[in-house]
Amino acid sequence: MSIEETEVVQPSARTYPFTLTEEQQQLRKEVRDFAQREIAPNVMRWDEASEFPAEVVRQLGRMGLMGIIFPVEYGGSGLGYVDYVTAIEELSAVDGSIGIIVAAHNSLCTNHIFLAGTEEQRRKYVPKLASGEWLGAWGLTEPNSGSDAAGARTTAVRKGDKWVLNGNKTFITNGHYADVAVVIAVTDKTQGTHGLSAFVVEKGTPGFRPGKKENKLGLRASDTSELIFEDCEIPQENLLGNLGEGFIDSMRVLDGGRISIAALSLGIARGALDASLRYVKERRQFGKAIAEFQGVQWKLADMATELDAARLLTLRAAVLKDAGQRVTRESSMAKLYASEVAVRICDQAVQLHGGYGFIKDYPAEKYYRDVKLCTIGEGTSEIQRMVIAREILKVVPSRG
Numbered sequence: 001m002s003i004e005e006t007e008v009v010q011p012s013a014r015t016y017p018f019t020l021t022e023e024q025q026q027l028r029k030e031v032r033d034f035a036q037r038e039i040a041p042n043v044m045r046w047d048e049a050s051e052f053p054a055e056v057v058r059q060l061g062r063m064g065l066m067g068i069i070f071p072v073e074y075g076g077s078g079l080g081y082v083d084y085v086t087a088i089e090e091l092s093a094v095d096g097s098i099g100i101i102v103a104a105h106n107s108l109c110t111n112h113i114f115l116a117g118t119e120e121q122r123r124k125y126v127p128k129l130a131s132g133e134w135l136g137a138w139g140l141t142e143p144n145s146g147s148d149a150a151g152a153r154t155t156a157v158r159k160g161d162k163w164v165l166n167g168n169k170t171f172i173t174n175g176h177y178a179d180v181a182v183v184i185a186v187t188d189k190t191q192g193t194h195g196l197s198a199f200v201v202e203k204g205t206p207g208f209r210p211g212k213k214e215n216k217l218g219l220r221a222s223d224t225s226e227l228i229f230e231d232c233e234i235p236q237e238n239l240l241g242n243l244g245e246g247f248i249d250s251m252r253v254l255d256g257g258r259i260s261i262a263a264l265s266l267g268i269a270r271g272a273l274d275a276s277l278r279y280v281k282e283r284r285q286f287g288k289a290i291a292e293f294q295g296v297q298w299k300l301a302d303m304a305t306e307l308d309a310a311r312l313l314t315l316r317a318a319v320l321k322d323a324g325q326r327v328t329r330e331s332s333m334a335k336l337y338a339s340e341v342a343v344r345i346c347d348q349a350v351q352l353h354g355g356y357g358f359i360k361d362y363p364a365e366k367y368y369r370d371v372k373l374c375t376i377g378e379g380t381s382e383i384q385r386m387v388i389a390r391e392i393l394k395v396v397p398s399r400g
Contacts (some may be wrong), residue, residue: 031090046221061132075127081318085263092267096370097221103260104173109136116241137178139169156185165229175225198246207232218369258335262314269342272349272367310338329391336384339374
């Protein structure tokens with residue numbers, strides 16, 4: 001039987017009944033159908049124009065995806081991280097830009113307020129964010145402090161019953177469109193990371209504005225920009241969490257955020273693999289489909305195997321997160337492995353497409369551009385290795 005006569009079951013068509021419930025499989029189908037119907041026809045137009053997909057974001061809010069991991073009593077969908085990973089993968093398989101918009105909103109901004117906020121802060125902000133009425137951003141990175149958060153220069157100085165913020169953040173997802181931002185600022189420069197605190201800043205606050213919008217290699221439909229603070233006064237009640245614990249809370253937030261980036265990686269990689277499977281069945285050389293060649297089959301086998309391994313690491317982190325366990329090690333492992341696997345898969349997808357992989361008529365080149373952010377955002381691969389090493393060294397038994 002020739003390859004043309006054989007039905008190839010693509011990875012995207014598979015289900016994983018040993019991990020996903022019937023409800024989760026239905027969620028996957030609903031998100032996949034939405035992505036194909038509402039996102040796929042617009043992907044290249046948004047990419048070329050760096051156009052923010054505002055209407056799609058509003059639709060995702062109505063679907064409950066902008067508050068998927070938050071309790072129903074706060075306006076969320078009341079689902080867990082396994083559901084969240086499933087949704088982010090499906091969105092990102094069509095357009096990683098949509099995946100990262102949803103991820104930054106859920107796991108960074110809204111989640112920081114939910115984890116560290118007072119009940120009053122939760123009631124004030126989470127329902128509007130979870131419904132998609134408001135869009136959120138999260139600001140930790142600065143021009144001179146990326147991996148080194150202790151090098152932050154944005155300051156918050158107490159002035160009576162207010163805080164005055166000065167400085168700027170960079171590489172902020174949703175920066176131009178956010179209705180509310182969680183911002184990490186220095187409140188005591190003598191204390192290093194223990195001198196960082198978190199604040200909620202609303203759009204329209206005098207002295208707060210978005211700055212330069214970045215012109216990016218990939219994920220171009222997502223907005224990445226500066227946040228600028230110039231004598232920005234916010235009330236005392238906008239302090240989020242305890243004074244001096246902004247960095248500690250940020251690390252808790254990033255435990256979930258790194259699961260998000262692992263899911264983003266899975267989606268982009270799966271999209272690239274699916275595109276490759278379609279292409280190799282159609283492309284003919286030397287009188288037959290290139291899928292008949294052993295060298296091509298081995299590439300596909302490695303791509304599919306690594307993708308499944310990355311998915312299992314990501315689901316493990318999600319399951320443990322849903323169980324209320326600390327997932328610092330597991331989320332870093334998932335993020336590290338999934339992002340680096342995704343880069344390899346997208347590289348091979350371009351290779352399998354040959355010259356067609358280098359042009360915009362085929363999707364491989366966009367997946368290739370989009371995926372690199374996954375090894376950088378929310379902690380570089382180098383930082384993940386440091387986190388993992390620190391975590392595993394804690395459990396080494398002492399001798400004696």
